[in-house]
Amino acid sequence: MIAILALASAAPFLARAYSVEVLILFMINLILVCSYRIPTMTGDWSLSHVVMMGVGAYATALLSKWWDLSILLTVPLSAVVAALVGFILVTPLIRTRGFGFFIASFALGEFVRLCWVKFRDPFGGPRGMIGIPSGELGGIDFFEPVPYYFFVLVFAFASLLVMYRIDRSRIGRTFKAIYTDAELAESVGIDVPRYRALAFATGAFFAGIAGSLLAHRLGAVDPKNFDVTTMVYLIIWIVVGGTSTFWGPIFGLTVMSVVFEWSRPLLEWRPLLFGGILIFFLVFLPGGLESLFGKIRERFFARKPPAKGSPGSSAT
């Protein structure tokens, strides 16, 4: 992990300015894709997660334009706003499960997005808002990519650390228990709706951080940035990587970011390529790239048979 941090710290000095911009976006996406995994841990696949990111971005735009708050305040406050909006949205969604949740979350997400489009004041209407300050800290202007890179790096590292802790904690295991068997979880006293709401709001919180960091970088928010097309990219990352471990989404994002950069010459054919990749993974590797590790381990390091197993029932 120290090696990764060292590499990440050295990266902006080794790379060209354009690449630093790509790395900044990569880390923002890293927060986003890891945050999306939290509600999926309980089995809730939401189609409104990028809208939660948008809530963070719009909150940042409003906070910094109205009150001229420091970037140190806008990022966490936007995250809190996103978590609150997430909590409000998920309250009716909790009544649905599976495909119903998927579609209902899309509808509610579109409702929020259309609010931005319809209300020119304060959201700027279909063209969004511009003139968001890139922020500065102690005299360092974050308009320059390298300082902002380090600012994002700190937030990405902290966010991922916290999300990793959640994954490992008993709350993370409770989320997975709900996914495994919601009825059993309820019967052993786990308040399933409450934990599903907690997972959704926590995911929205970190998506809000990602959205806020993005808004400061782009200097503008556009409702089109948070529509279903972006959501499909998020789903491709997470399907390619897999969701059963913390590392899956990170892996998927990394691979797909490389593919994304390489496929720039393809221009308008690129969505076709990405669609093809999505279908390929859904059909041939539904567990994502992370499931390959398990398969490789099984093939080459044949697991020693369970020491005792469960003896034939009559033997006991």
Add this chain to the structure above:
Amino acid sequence: MALLEVRALVKRFGGLVAVNDVDLDVEAGEIRGIIGPNGAGKTTLFNLISGALKPTSGTIRFDGKTVSGRKPSQIARAGLVRTFQRNAMFPTYSVLDNVMLARHTQKKANLFKAILGTDRKDEERNLLRAREIIGFLDLSEFADELARNLSHGHQRILGIANALAVEPKLIMLDEPVAGMNPTETAMVTGHLRRLRDEWNMTVILVEHDMRTVMETCDYISVLNFGEKLMEGDPGQVSRDRRVIEAYLGSEEIDL
């Protein structure tokens, strides 16, 4: 006052009255059997008490508190825990982790504590208790085995272990010996008696297997067509004309 008091409980599904005006008193420390032919309303009664279904009318009081209309998780936290007819467990977790998962309600999980890792003390206490429960049910040698690799009988016992993990006062079992061979059945009934005698647990047993019910239960309530036909100890029930008639034609009574 009885630990579980069911009063004038009614459940209608459209025009069908599945449970009709049932009263039930279960005293602390007894093993209560609930039997009846197919379609007698046993499972509906079970689901009403555990909170999976909401009663049309009537009340259920547990440990002095009204629990009817509450969510299953709330009822479980109040100390009334159910098991399932299917082999309900967390199949990709080890036996020990299953019980640990089920113990998560013991201390209210706190997101910030969990992130900081300051709930380690609770976790250690949970682990000790989980091992104790597994040991009590003779599952210790499978503690690190994945639940899905267990035999059918052990999976059912794991279901009981998961229920005990919640530290219930009353445990309600839905056909715990279904599909078991006689050895496994004896194992389960042995555990149930020891639960009553050593842990002073109250047990409600909804069961098809007559022999198990007659041998294990202190007191038996018989349901028929959604109504309570009679109550009594195993001797009274097995001699009762109405019970024998209710079973004839639907199922052989095997005593």
